[in-house]
Amino acid sequence: MEGRAVAPAAGTVVNALATGQGSAFAIDLETTATVELTTDGAVVGTIAGAPDADTTLIERCARRALDAVGPRAGVDPAEYGARIRTESDVPIAAGLKSSSAAANATVLATLDALDRDDAVDPLDACRLGVDAARDAGVTVTGAFDDASASMLGGVTVTDNATDDLRQRAVVEWEVLVYTPPERAFSADADADACARVAPMADLAVELALDGRYGEAMTVNGFAYCAALGFDPGPLLEALPAASGVSLSGTGPSVVAVGTSEALDAAAEEWCQRPGTVRRTRTRTEGATTG
Template structure:
């Protein structure tokens, strides 16, 4: 064991193809980060806090720590785990996947261990299932958050089918409505009617038509889940390369050249909520200190 403290962070991600309807997804990293600090204790008790978000349950981050300690045969230890985040929670920006990645990495670092990427993703996904915060395991979100850049996945088979680069000069504009929308409330059964359409959008992404896929996926899911698709259409009309619902919402993401951002932001002020301006994440999860 090292000094018993680990600090790590991971980035948010935005949806290209949501995997809930068809089990296959795609996503890319977004430069909003969550940081986790894990301090090992004696006695086996694990307690978690999401700083600045008292109403949110720390169950996922506590499960992540427990599973890492079990994995390393260190069940006699406990831990205090805290996360701080720039990522709005429960709006579709993979706050859960990012938190899981950061906590798993920080716990390994506290134990003076360097895990393989697949190990971090596997523990995070299993923890998310146990915590009930995912429907498909969210490999697309988790892998985009861990690696940065873009990924296309088969979530049900837990396979990364392809990775793609995102132009770092592009700007990511996010509209965050005042309402949260928890992924766990949606089931594949609710989305059966868009199954075939989402499958064809996933094939489109595999062919390299990433931004077209993002826009069409957003329209399909907005309509299916009752979100307003006009906000994305407005961004496209103002010159966005792509725009659509991210995750199951409620946030909408637009990807644009820098000179289009002002027009998109002006148009989006007609909708209630806040607007974040960020960029694609080239770097994913990282250990920041032990």
């Protein structure tokens, strides 16, 4: 009994740490999870290329999916375990929602291993991963914004306090991603500092709900660079040509959207900085099994 699923990473429109309301969009970088069910009761995860990374999140995801759907598949969750392996082109703790992609891929791969791919509605499957992320302590708000964008594709606006989807839209943007060499785990972010930019975050959410995603990103980007102590230089370098540019998640990555010409110009500037610059696109299709 083996299952496989793939889920995309995401970039930020509005970070939810200040108010609990957030917005994110799926991008064309992905994480694959394979899950093999076992009868030894143990759930064990490995992350390809990252032997020291924390596997608690994916283990909690597989366990929650087994508990939720196992009985319907004739599997006793108490007796069954799982071997999970993730492979990813998303750097961990870089602001590109590697945790949401890994959680969604693991939940769906577990359902696939149970041969019950359609047993759970996609948003509920996403909520299983969000609850697992809360259990594993890798999130501040649960990050339902990031997780829903990864699960559904497109751009989502969510209430992370209630795990409700407020809006989803299909967008087709070119995306530029700059990832500095350092890493920033979301769970370590200074939530009190973020609360100080709540009025700006409220404005950014209003803009996003109005479909003005680019402006929302830019308002969010400057506010959170200030709150979390990141250099706003890369944002300024992408402006005014980019239609939106923001710190992604709790950083350190920066994402810009706009015309090819605008992103070419930003890429030229960002390539002078240490780290990686990647060109990608938004993803309309979210997480899939198989």
